[in-house]
Amino acid sequence: MKPITQTLIILSLALLLSACFYERSNEPLPSWNESQAKQAISRFIENVTAEGSPGYIPPGERIAVFDNDGTLWSEQPMYFQLAFALDRVNALASKHPEWKNTQPFKAALEGDLKTVMQGGEHALLELVMASHAGNTTGEFSQIVKDWLATAKHPMSHRPYTEMVYQPMLELLDYLRANDFKTYIVSGGGIEFMRPWTEQVYGIPPEQVVGSSIKTKFEMRDGTPVLVRLPELNFINDKAGKPVGINQFIGRRPIAAFGNSDGDLQMLQWTCSGQDMTKGERFCLYVHHTDAEREWAYDRDSHIGKLDKGLDEAKSKGWAIVDMKQDWKQIYSPE
């Protein structure tokens, strides 16, 4: 054997060995304890990816949908997008002197969250319209990025984009490594999420489905813009989630992940597919049980209420994550 051939063979062996080592040191889901939920996830992924097996599902059909608030990042003590809306109302207040005497703006400017919430859905919608519309899509995207760069969570004092769940990031990676296409399907604003989901979750803008206001195409000095109108387009929540999934993705997911009753129809839509087409389906609820490291809430919560969904998950055998028991850590280290 010539020296060069020998060297090549030794190099190949070294590469092979290091690949094996890399594989072993990169076990999926390292932040997950050995729980039922973790085992169910692994079993599902192995089943649908095993070529030749009856449960095999081709890569193109491996669509996984994730709720965002409370499923991929925290949602307490208020939806992070509401914090954005309140900050935005404050930033715009000087242009709207009338807000000082009009609810819900008066309460928003005074930081009186209780009064804001008492105004119900209508008050929240008014705040969102006033704070999210009236600019172009390009401008709004920049406003969101600028806000995220400086805003801090009121209790942890960390940037909001650091309050994402480390175990869920690992789950997203694990699915994508197995040729899943991962989507966000959230009640939150689609244009509030798209500027940062790729960097934070590895989910590109075109795989984000959410609620939206209308936009209008306009020419400004010969340059086309899309102007954001104070008019509701679509609420991607509850029974709206399967509608949004069908509208944007056009095929039924094979896996769905949520944390509240607002995700129930999405999970029903995903896991009922099992009767109609070949292969397994997977549904999972994240149950907020960790008052120390995160928050503990379910059936009686005003945010992220999980009541009917918890019953249905138990009766249908969907996976349930007990955050306190199942997750070694909640967030990435600072």
Add this chain to the structure above:
Amino acid sequence: MKPITQTLIILSLALLLSACFYERSNEPLPSWNESQAKQAISRFIENVTAEGSPGYIPPGERIAVFDNDGTLWSEQPMYFQLAFALDRVNALASKHPEWKNTQPFKAALEGDLKTVMQGGEHALLELVMASHAGNTTGEFSQIVKDWLATAKHPMSHRPYTEMVYQPMLELLDYLRANDFKTYIVSGGGIEFMRPWTEQVYGIPPEQVVGSSIKTKFEMRDGTPVLVRLPELNFINDKAGKPVGINQFIGRRPIAAFGNSDGDLQMLQWTCSGQDMTKGERFCLYVHHTDAEREWAYDRDSHIGKLDKGLDEAKSKGWAIVDMKQDWKQIYSPE
């Protein structure tokens, strides 16, 4: 050298040689004559994919959008979806005795296309609602597939899905081979296209944007369904195309392909991006100039009118395909 090593080296060389040969026999765009349009396409793709060059655009941002009717398949003597709607009205007629005496259904049942068209947009919308709604998304998808399996074009007598442009199929392949994500952005019905675009164009359902009616989530005997309602949701045409692109894709394309004034705003939106972000943009109009092999029409046509768009393409230097001159063949051989 041991025999096995020798064999391996010979095998590798053989593989390398066959790869080179394969490369040469697979020049992109074989059905395109050496025209300005072909050169412009190749130059654009080379520019945005050349790593380190000032025009380089990373793969994730390589979004290309295609109109469908008249850009990827023919649209004469009527939009193929209208042929579907008319066949569907006939198939449903026995359940609707009142249609015999009500326009536009009477004309549709009598095959009187002239009267149907005289009813304008309103008449067409009525036909679409009656023929496209009232079923579930799963049922409608099957109805479209069944129709395409047997329906024939009234003049060529070929299946509609064989009336796709061979040069455009090659262009889609060429773009995807260079890590472009290819989308359809059509005025046609989103759920009319999704059942077949993957097989015919290699474009999966989630990369199809189109017009739509509303759907509603419902439980039927414990099984969730999405019911198609006779209510307009969104018209993805003209100024609606940039709105649809922003809504579904969430980022601006870098290349757009159309054939009519209905695509003008999509091309403006795509190619104006050049001023705002780095890298080149590409806009192309397919000009129907071949009365023998396809159809010849532009400024005065009722279907696929190309008037303002043609002027703007010339003034802005967008690429224009002269079908008669530039394409060696229109459709694939039967």
